[in-house]
Amino acid sequence: MAATEHEVQRSELRWAVAVSVFVLIVFGLTLFAALALHRNPPSNLERIDPATLHLSGEFTEPNLGTRIEQNGQVTTRIVATQFAFVPPCVVVPADREVTLRLASPDVIHGILVSGTNVNTMVVPGYVSQVHTVFRTTGDLLMPCHEFCGFGHSQMLARVRVVPADQFRTDAEGRASCAAP
Ligand code: CUA
Numbered sequence: 201m202a203a204t205e206h207e208v209q210r211s212e213l214r215w216a217v218a219v220s221v222f223v224l225i226v227f228g229l230t231l232f233a234a235l236a237l238h239r240n241p242p243s244n245l246e247r248i249d250p251a252t253l254h255l256s257g258e259f260t261e262p263n264l265g266t267r268i269e270q271n272g273q274v275t276t277r278i279v280a281t282q283f284a285f286v287p288p289c290v291v292v293p294a295d296r297e298v299t300l301r302l303a304s305p306d307v308i309h310g311i312l313v314s315g316t317n318v319n320t321m322v323v324p325g326y327v328s329q330v331h332t333v334f335r336t337t338g339d340l341l342m343p344c345h346e347f348c349g350f351g352h353s354q355m356l357a358r359v360r361v362v363p364a365d366q367f368r369t370d371a372e373g374r375a376s377c378a379a380p
Pocket of ligand 1: 353
């Protein structure tokens with residue numbers, strides 16, 4: 201027997217309530233993750249001129265790699281370029297907040313660090329920034345995950361996570377994979 205109009209309306213109302221509750225739950229979880237857990241998309245709007253980033257400023261060669269800033273913040277700067285990361289290996293301390301900053305002088309690249317939640321695109325013209333804490337020590341692979349040309353599959357870097365008490369820096373606060 202066909203449902204009456206009244207029954208159809210009640211069914212639609214039930215589904216509308218169910219969907220509304222679900223949307224509110226997802227919205228609430230999103231707010232909770234953003235405000236309480238500080239889980240935010242890895243995006244900050246920071247522009248950089250891709251044609252000159254290697255000539256002056258933050259991403260010149262001596263500034264690349266890991267450094268402890270004046271305020272104690274650990275920052276790792278990497279240039280993603282066809283078809284390599286500069287530097288190809290970075291060292292970071294475990295269990296300490298690390299800020300990764302990446303820029304590209306040519307095309308769109310992307311990175312992820314295996315076994316972590318680090319995952320971002322590197323778009324020419326912008327600085328990609330990710331804050332993370334590495335919990336496990338060892339060499340983690342950081343491949344390019346955005347097709348960027350014929351050498352894409354060879355584009356791979358290494359993130360060397362060392363225990364915090366073995367993390368050594370030179371007089372300028374810089375740390376590199378080559379032993380100091
Ligand atoms: Cu760089 Cu793919």
